[in-house]
Amino acid sequence: MTAYILCFILFLVGLYGVITRRNLVKIAISLSVMELSTFLLFALIGYADGGVAPIVDPSNPAKVYVDPMPQALVLTAIVIGLATTAMLMATIIRLYRKYGTFDIREIKNLKG
Amino acid sequence: MNPLIPLFVAIPLSGAFIDMILGRFIKGFSRYFTPVIILALASMSIYSAATAGTNPSVYYVGGWEPVKGIPVGICMVMDGFSVLMLCIINIVGFLSAFYSISYIKRFTSDNFYYALFCLMTAGMNGVVLSGDLFNIFVFLEISVISAYALVAFGVEKNELEASFKYQVLGSLASFFILAGIALIYWKTKTLNIADIRETLKPGYDRPFYIFVELLILSGFGIKAAIIPFHAWLPDAHSSAPSPISAMLSGVLIKAAGIYLIIRLFFNLFEINESVAVLITTLGALSMVIGVFLAIGQWDIKRLLAYHSISQMGYVVLSVGMGMILISRGVRHEIAMLAIAGGLYHLVNHAAFKGLLFLNAGAIEYTLGTRDLKEMGGLGKSMPATSATSFIASMSISGIPPFNGFFSKIIIIIAAVMARFYFLAFLAILVSIITLASFLKFQRYAFYNREDAKVEKGIKEVPFPMVFSMVIMSLLCIILSLLAFPGIRDAILTPATDILTDPAKYKDLVIGI
Amino acid sequence: MTMIVKKTTQLIAGLIFLYGIYVIIHGHLTPGGGFAGGVIIAGSFILLILAFGSDFLRLTREEAGSTLYENLAILIVVFLAVSGLLATGKIFFLNWIPKGTPGELVSAGILPLYNIFVGIEVAASVLTIFLALVIFKEELAE
Numbered sequence: 141m142t143a144y145i146l147c148f149i150l151f152l153v154g155l156y157g158v159i160t161r162r163n164l165v166k167i168a169i170s171l172s173v174m175e176l177s178t179f180l181l182f183a184l185i186g187y188a189d190g191g192v193a194p195i196v197d198p199s200n201p202a203k204v205y206v207d208p209m210p211q212a213l214v215l216t217a218i219v220i221g222l223a224t225t226a227m228l229m230a231t232i233i234r235l236y237r238k239y240g241t242f243d244i245r246e247i248k249n250l251k252g
Numbered sequence: 253m254n255p256l257i258p259l260f261v262a263i264p265l266s267g268a269f270i271d272m273i274l275g276r277f278i279k280g281f282s283r284y285f286t287p288v289i290i291l292a293l294a295s296m297s298i299y300s301a302a303t304a305g306t307n308p309s310v311y312y313v314g315g316w317e318p319v320k321g322i323p324v325g326i327c328m329v330m331d332g333f334s335v336l337m338l339c340i341i342n343i344v345g346f347l348s349a350f351y352s353i354s355y356i357k358r359f360t361s362d363n364f365y366y367a368l369f370c371l372m373t374a375g376m377n378g379v380v381l382s383g384d385l386f387n388i389f390v391f392l393e394i395s396v397i398s399a400y401a402l403v404a405f406g407v408e409k410n411e412l413e414a415s416f417k418y419q420v421l422g423s424l425a426s427f428f429i430l431a432g433i434a435l436i437y438w439k440t441k442t443l444n445i446a447d448i449r450e451t452l453k454p455g456y457d458r459p460f461y462i463f464v465e466l467l468i469l470s471g472f473g474i475k476a477a478i479i480p481f482h483a484w485l486p487d488a489h490s491s492a493p494s495p496i497s498a499m500l501s502g503v504l505i506k507a508a509g510i511y512l513i514i515r516l517f518f519n520l521f522e523i524n525e526s527v528a529v530l531i532t533t534l535g536a537l538s539m540v541i542g543v544f545l546a547i548g549q550w551d552i553k554r555l556l557a558y559h560s561i562s563q564m565g566y567v568v569l570s571v572g573m574g575m576i577l578i579s580r581g582v583r584h585e586i587a588m589l590a591i592a593g594g595l596y597h598l599v600n601h602a603a604f605k606g607l608l609f610l611n612a613g614a615i616e617y618t619l620g621t622r623d624l625k626e627m628g629g630l631g632k633s634m635p636a637t638s639a640t641s642f643i644a645s646m647s648i649s650g651i652p653p654f655n656g657f658f659s660k661i662i663i664i665i666a667a668v669m670a671r672f673y674f675l676a677f678l679a680i681l682v683s684i685i686t687l688a689s690f691l692k693f694q695r696y697a698f699y700n701r702e703d704a705k706v707e708k709g710i711k712e713v714p715f716p717m718v719f720s721m722v723i724m725s726l727l728c729i730i731l732s733l734l735a736f737p738g739i740r741d742a743i744l745t746p747a748t749d750i751l752t753d754p755a756k757y758k759d760l761v762i763g764i
Numbered sequence: 765m766t767m768i769v770k771k772t773t774q775l776i777a778g779l780i781f782l783y784g785i786y787v788i789i790h791g792h793l794t795p796g797g798g799f800a801g802g803v804i805i806a807g808s809f810i811l812l813i814l815a816f817g818s819d820f821l822r823l824t825r826e827e828a829g830s831t832l833y834e835n836l837a838i839l840i841v842v843f844l845a846v847s848g849l850l851a852t853g854k855i856f857f858l859n860w861i862p863k864g865t866p867g868e869l870v871s872a873g874i875l876p877l878y879n880i881f882v883g884i885e886v887a888a889s890v891l892t893i894f895l896a897l898v899i900f901k902e903e904l905a906e
Contacts, residue, residue, distance in 0.1 A: 151431075158420065171423050178427045182434040210437065213386055217430060219799060220393045224426075226893045227400055228419050233900045234404070235412045249410050255849060258856035266842045269835040276832075314848075314857040 143184055150177035164232045164242045168225065175221050179214050186210030256296055257311040257328050260338065260377040261391075263289055268370035275363035282366040283356070287349040290373060294342040301335045301743065308332065308750065308760055310383070321762050323444040329383035329761060332746025336595065337380040337511055340602040343727070344502045345373050348495035351610055351720035354713070355495055355617060365405060365493075372398040372499065376507040383761055385433050385443045385520075392429075392508055396422050396475070399504055403492045414487035421474055421484045428471035435464050445520050446761040449754055453522070465527050468516060476509020478568060479538035482561050486545075489560065490553035490622070494613020497553060501560045502606035506598055510564060514571055514594075518751040525579040532572030536678055539565025543685045550624045552612045555693065556605065559648065562682060563601045569675065570594035570663040577670055578752065586669045591751060592744045593662035596734060600655040603731055604647040607724035611641040614713045614721065615697060624696040631698035633710040636718045638698045640725040645694055647728045649687035655728055658735035765815050773815035780808040784887070791879035792872040798879040802886025809887075810894050820902045827895040834888035840881045844874060 154177060157170025186207035194205040232242075239247050267289040275282035308331035312318075316325025330338075349369060356362050375395025382388050400422065404415035437443060439460065440451040452461070470481070477485035485505070489497050517523065517531070542562030549555040571594040577587035614637045615630065616622055631638040647654035650661075660683055667676035712718065733739050750757055784804035791797030818826075848858030864871035 151427075155424075158424070164416070167420060171420065174427050175423070178430045178434070181431060182437075185434055185438045207441070209441075209443075210434075213437075215799065216386070216390060220390065220397075220426075222890075222893075223397055224393070224419070224423055226897075227397055228416075228423070229897060230900065231400075231404055231412055231416050231419060233897065234407055235416060237900075237903075238409050238412060247413055247416075249413055255856075258845075258849070262842055262846055262856070266839055266846075269839045269842075272835045273832065273839070311856070314859065315855040 144181065147177050147181040147184065150174075150180070153177075162244050164235065164244060164247075167244070168228050168232060171228070172221075172225060175224075179217055179221075182210050182214050182217070254309040254311060254330065256300060257309070257330050257381060258313065260293065260296065260381060261374050263293060264370040264374035264377065268367040268374065271367045271370060272363055275366070282363050283353055286366040286370060287346060287353070289370070290342060290346040290349050293373070293377070294339075294346045297335070297338040297342045300330065301339050308746075310761055318762050323442070323447050323762060326387055327383045327444065327761060328381045329757075330381060331750045331757070331760065332743075332748075333511075333515065333595070333750055334380045336599065336743065336747050337507060338377060340599060341373065341376050341380070341503050341507060344602050344606045345369075345499065347606070347720040347724055348498050348610075351498075351613070351717050352493075352495045353716040355493065355613055355717060358617075359405065359493065365402070368398045368402050368405075369496075369499075371395075372402065372504070376503060379507050380511060383445055385436065385445060385448070388512065389426075389429060389433060392475070392512075393426060395504065395508060396426075399488075399496075399500060402496045403488045403500075405493055405496070406491070410487075411491045414484075414491035418484045418488040421481070425471045425474035425481075428467050428474070432464050432467035432471060435460075435467070444761065445516070446754075446758040449520055449522075450758060450762075461521070462524075462527070465517075465521055469513065469527070469531070472509050472513045472516075473534070476505050476513065476564060476568075477538075477561055478509075478534050478564065479541050479561065480534075482538065482542070485561060486554050486557040489557035489609075490551060494553075494609055494616060497556075497613070498606040498609035501557065501609055502602040505560065505564065506602065510567055510598065513568070514751065517575065519754050519757050523575050523579045525576060528572055528575035528579050532569060532576060532675070535565050535568030535570075535572050536675060537565070538562065539569055539682050540678060543682050543689070547685060547689050551622050552615065552624060552693065552697070553609070553622055555624075555689065556608050556612060559686065559689070560601075560605055562686065563597070563605065563648065565682075566660070566663060566679065567594045567598050567601070569679070570597070570666060573667060573670055573672060573675065574752075583670070584752075586666060588748050588752060589662065590666035590670065591748045592740070593659055593666050595744055595747055596662060597656075597659035599734070600647070600659050600728075600731055603724060603727045604644045604654075604656060607640060607644040607721060607728060608648065610717070610721050610724065611637055611644065614717055617713055617717070618710055624693065627697045628700040629698070630710070634698075634712050636712055636721060640721040641698070642694065643725040643728050645690035649690050650683045651687075653729070653732065655731040655734070658732050662735065765817070769815050773811055777808045777812050780811070781805055784808065784883075788879055788883035789869070789876070791883075792875045793867065793869070798882030799886050801879075802883040803890055805883070805887040806890035806894070809891050813894075813898075820899070823895055823899055823902065827892060827899060830888045830892045830895065834885055834892060837881045837885035837888060841878065841885065844877055844881070848874075 151174055154170045154174030157173065158167055161167050161170060186209060188204050188206045191204040191206035192202045194208045235247065236242060267286065271282035271285060311328040313326045313328065318324060356365055359365065372395050375391045375398065378391030379388055379395065382391060400415055400419050403418055404411050436448060440448050442448055442451060474481040489501050492500060538561050542558050542565055546555050546558030546562060549558060570590045574587040574591035577583055615627065618634065619627060643654060647656040650657045660679065664676050664679050667679060734743060784801045787796040787804060788798060788801030791801065845857050848860055849856050851860045852858060859873040861873040863873045
């Protein structure tokens with residue numbers, strides 16, 4: 141149970157970073173922290189105490205297998221996360237070129 | 253098994269990469285190839301609507317059929333509601349792609365534009381077809397990542413800032429959705445929508461259930477820009493190139509947001525009254541606040557974007573009313589009417605809002621500005637744009653011969669019959685304010701300044717743009733036929749049936 | 765970069781590349797597979813670029829090449845998926861090649877093919893992302 145609560149705290153740390161930081165790159169890092177906490181939660185769900193990898197050997201079956209499904213899903217989600225982070229970074233570099241700053245308070249052309 | 257179902261994803265996906273490869277060697281290849289493949293998809297979806305609407309089908313990818321009523325593989329479901337969404341996506345997609353042929357000439361690197369366009373279409377087709385929570389998430393991300401890139405396609409200050417805002421909020425939404433999926437998987441050990449409903453039923457754990465519902469609702473609420481989560485929408489939709497604005501506003505917020513809210517809250521969760529009331533409240537709020545935010549705008553595309561929030565409020569409101577009635581277990585036929593009205597408005601909104609964004613693009617293409625104060629007198633020099641935008645404006649404000657009137661009147665009648673008099677009053681009020689706002693748009697853009705001050709050299713836009721706008725305006729008129737009983741039974745009733753009767757959906761997916 | 769970095773990179777880049785190929789080819793037998801192996805291969809290229817540096821023109825040319833590989837690889841993956849549809853009637857993503865004995869290197873039907881092309885795709889796309897970001901930075905410096 142502690143692990144789940146730690147995941148949740150990590151999620152909130154990321155959310156705090158997204159809300160309070162002013163630097164674009166720090167916002168991106170905070171988003172990555174949130175992302176990883178979600179992945180961690182997902183991977184923990186598949187964990188079984190003392191479980192082994194789910195390659196079933198009929199002659200010598202193990203007592204507990206870990207659930208392989210969340211691992212596959214997290215792997216897929218990591219690939220998506222790679223794409224999102226790359227996209228965000230490209231946007232940040234472009235923004236820096238246009239505005240000459242990473243400070244989000246200076247970047248406010250759009251309002252209303 | 254219907255072999256068309258996976259092709260809806262495979263064709264645009266491979267089309268995107270063929271564009272990238274051959275477009276490099278043959279100049280202008282992707283510009284003409286993309287409309288062709290999306291036209292093929294559109295005709296496939298119309299064919300499916302004619303055949304699969306009453307006769308839904310399931311596709312087990314890789315041939316993994318369910319074993320003893322437990323689904324083991326990934327399944328794709330084509331039922332009445334998915335077919336409706338497929339038609340919207342591919343028809344609006346085709347018209348936007350065709351419109352882009354001349355519009356996109358002012359940008360460089362159109363190969364990337366068309367590849368991203370195809371990827372977005374593939375993602376949305378995947379979202380509406382998959383019957384599996386995690387696949388929905390993957391396809392959703394494909395479509396929204398392409399949308400992020402397309403919003404930033406102009407790479408100027410405004411576009412980049414809008415895209416950054418959209419990306420931060422969109423990523424937050426994705427994490428909420430992923431956390432919701434993780435929690436659902438924890439309880440049920442399955443990801444199939446129909447199977448989840450079966451597994452959740454015996455161990456009904458109310459606080460957990462409500463928590464997951466709120467996570468999912470806020471995630472998809474951000475993607476659909478319902479009112480407390482709307483901050484990104486006006487920036488993103490007004491900064492994108494105009495055909496993309498038409499796609500984003502006409503299709504993406506529906507496929508990635510509203511469709512999934514409706515699908516999951518009817519077919520995955522048990523409908524309970526507190527969540528239904530919450531959804532109705534959110535819908536009413538975004539309907540009212542959206543229109544009040546829109547009325548003070550002078551930038552055409554921002555004005556249209558705020559109206560998107562408001563019109564989506566109508567859809568959410570009427571679907572929410574249906575959910576309240578179903579959860580109370582009273583008067584099923586009025587609930588059906590409310591849901592049908594919501595879906596009908598969803599279809600209509602795709603037609604008229606897509607058309608309005610294409611009009612805005614045409615005005616921007618000739619004048620180079622989006623500020624209403626700098627326009628005027630375009631009615632004479634651009635007759636096609638003026639006429640089509642008049643049809644769309646009357647349609648969105650609910651004036652009788654056009655489609656918007658019929659869907660709004662169905663929603664209002666349903667609200668009155670269900671004795672939600674206050675909501676009916678709000679719907680009428682918002683409709684009147686919408687009319688006022690669009691009269692302002694018409695007057696300042698097309699009719700003001702009759703005297704002289706029209707600059708010389710303003711011509712009608714090129715043929716592909718005119719063609720798309722005329723077809724869209726014909727759709728605005730033809731879609732009003734959907735209100736009449738015979739046609740409504742063939743198209744809208746299968747969609748409402750599959751939503752209100754989860755047992756039917758379960759039988760379809762898992763088999764009996 | 766210094767002599768030490770360059771020499772070490774020369775020594776290990778090839779090994780990393782080979783290890784990536786190993787992970788991809790044994791994807792259906794051991795942990796790993798297309799994605800992990802592809803990232804390892806891209807890592808070896810990125811290491812070479814970081815150690816030896818590269819001028820702007822060569823970087824843009826390399827980016828064009830890696831984009832082409834990426835597009836071709838993903839087209840082949842989609843084609844493999846559709847081949848199930850074409851080969852045996854109506855099933856998408858069908859594993860229609862004979863499966864062989866479990867545990868052999870050449871077994872599991874169509875899965876190793878998916879792994880190989882997904883590996884090429886991932887390697888090319890990670891390299892493309894890296895090159896694109898580097899090219900942005902070089903443009904910035906001018």
